[in-house]
Amino acid sequence: MNGTSLNAICPYFTMFPLDFPVKVIERHAKKGSWVLDPFCGRGTTNFAARILGIPSVGVDCSPIAVAIAKAKTVRSTVDAVVNALNECLEFDLTEPIPRGSFWKRAYHPKTLESLCRIRAALINDCTTSAQVTLRALLLGALHGPLTKGVPSYFSNQCTRTFAPKPKYAVKFWKARSLHPQRIDIRDLVQRNARRYLEGQPRLAPGLIHLADSKALDRLSLPRGINLVITSPPYYGMRTYRPDQWLRNWFLGGPNKVEYGQPDGSLSHKSDNDFARELGDVWRSVSSVCAQNARLVCRFGGIRNRSAEPHDLIKRSFKDTDWKITTMRNAGSATRGKRQAYQFGGRSSDSPREEYDVYAKLM
Ligand SMILES: C[S@@+](CC[C@H](N)C(=O)[O-])C[C@H]1O[C@@H](n2cnc3c(N)ncnc32)[C@H](O)[C@@H]1O
Structure with a gap:
């Protein structure tokens, strides 16, 4: 289809x-x-x-x-989704950034800070088609496996369908010396938006x-x-x-x-x-x-x-x-x-x- x-x-x-x-x-x-x-x-x-x-x-x-x-x-465009993201990235943090061994190993500190800004912005307002699309796209990219080429997910190595339990995940990452890389959020969102919005009905x-x-x-x-x-x-x-x-x-x-x-x-x-x-x-x-x-x-x-x-x-x-x-x-x-x-x-x-x-x- x-x-x-x-x-x-x-x-x-x-x-x-x-x-x-x-x-x-x-x-x-x-x-x-x-x-x-x-x-x-x-x-x-x-x-x-x-x-x-x-x-x-x-x-x-x-x-x-x-x-x-x-x-x-809803129906949106790649440009509208990227614009919505840019607005979110300017939003003030409303809660402290989560801390602890899980968060330290799950996301690069810069990636986590950006995710927290976007989170706060979308909790505050998620009414337009672009915001609704952006939110679902971010939910889908929040955790998943590391890929060989450009990254598809924000996290360190994870499963995509379900989130790992923190204790297990930290043990897994430590045993393999896996550290989170800094993700270019705009680039990832733009690529995923192109992929998922193509040929929308x-x-x-x-x-x-x-x-x-x-x-x-x-x-x-x-x-x-x-x-x-x-x-x-x-x-x-x-x-x-x-x-x-x-x-x-x-x-x-x-x-x-x-x-x-x-x-x-x-x-x-x-x-x-x-x-x-x-x-x-x-x-x-x-x-x-x-x-x-x-x-x-x-x-x-x-x-x-x-x-x-x-x-x-x-x-x-x-x-x-x-x-x-x-x-x-x-x-x-x-x-x-x-x-x-x-x-x-x-x-x-x-x-x-x-x-x-x-x-x-x-
Ligand atoms: C098997 S899943 C549906 C999956 C869906 N067919 C799809 O393709 O994604 C069952 C869903 O029922 C929801 N659910 C459970 N109890 C419910 C209730 N009382 N009212 C509304 N939704 C409920 C769950 O949150 C879950 O998302």
Whole structure:
């Protein structure tokens, strides 16, 4: 597919492949439809809708997901993004620069100071398309592997998908004598902006909300939502926040690992709680959908939880107005470019089979 680079602006855990929502929208969207994703993550569904010229709404309770998804619904230029960066670099620091062995080894002091200025500026104001694009681009470049040629990330050697835990990272860098290099932020932003903004699709209306999807009636959503495409969190996957702690810091969070779940997240205490709360989301979704709406959902689980994903998802639809019409195995999550392909070596978190569930609003 051409013109899809923007979708890769920043990785996100358990993102589904773009061709999944594209195929569903091509098949099921009607004229005048709005598409809704109540667990929008990085906004893959919203981007798919934009490619096909269909308006969409995305909702997620994670500020990181929302920051990335918003960038899928705006259009900007390389020059506008670089201008926005230049303004941010002039901004006064509003908080002390983080200190300690992790920060010393993670970023060159000059790079860290600039990142802190940009962070403060974007916390203060991130309303224009250029600022929204810049923020997502920086989130995507905050940490990642060292490259042979020009650098692609601001950090010392790191993983790209999730941020390392400080103790582990410092030990790793010390053992290999890895020191952070000074990064030319303007050059990196300009290169990445060229790469991700190339061939952007035309805009379609796109709304992204930071909210709990168990209470969608509190948002003022457009009428005419008749297609829902989504992937709920895998039952047992509770590491979204700690694994994204550096991105969370950049958006205004604390400069240390935060455990727990973002406000409003589905409960993972037990499979019963999870199925019940997922059911609350399906009921909330039906309350904002048009008659005869369709819902397509990709769902999986992780191996350290005994509950079978297909049983859990079926239970979640009980006592809702959604009638499951088809349920099919989407293949193992680790095979090919499935939703959870980047779980990277953690065997307990490794994904099991994924299912695609098709349902109709009765
Ligand atoms: C599997 S991910 C979605 C990934 C998405 N399909 C993509 O391609 O990026 C599930 C998302 O559900 C969000 N989430 C969990 N509980 C939620 C709730 N009650 N309301 C809204 N979002 C929620 C998580 O923050 C996470 O981003």
